Amino acid sequence: MTLQTLILRYAGFALLATIANLAIQRFVLQFGETAYHFAGAVGAGTIVGLVIKYVLDKRWIFYDVETGVKNHSRKFSLYTAMGLVTTAIFWGIETAFWLIWQTDMMRELGAILGLSVGYVVKYNLDRRFVFTDQQLAAST
Template structure:
């Protein structure tokens, strides 16, 4: 159980870093309001793809293959990510609007993603990968 928690937390950190590095890269080029929106969307997409690949293989031990099965699972995984994304974007945006600094924005992102990932694990365990019954 502890190994699963550590692995999940590590993968959340990896996906968060991918997300934030993507955002930093885009914000270095476009620092206006549109750049902020593009950075959030693109960072979220890269973080989602990274986390899905890691969770599927190493958290839920899912070996299902095939385009149809994989599409269905990724679709459900993405839908459960809507809750994570709303928590993440809301927290990140609140910090950005309140302090208007990249450090505050990233702190808001980390806080939002931490809460969101806890919620997401529970949704994924129940709806996306229901054959893996592990409590965290």
């Protein structure tokens, strides 16, 4: 895969996961706008985005065709661990935008900015620590 294809594919998958994340957040926030609703929205959106991104990255970015519960459990655990740092980036920026402006539009702008920065960092962590035995990881 060329670098341009990699970037477009990865960005496309990040966009899909981001849209799913924000859609879940909007759904949860329909039930209220308290701090608990906000935390629940951010948490639920993050889980949905994480699962979508893992499935797409595993197959279409890192060409990982391993199957089985043992392999998926190990890789998903590592993938999630690498996401802890990037999730902190995402949550921090989204929360800062919410606290400063307290509007849905700015919260979502903060989420998009945080996710964008986080995904760049995450790709590099995943390539180095999660999908180490895959063809792409060895060639880039």
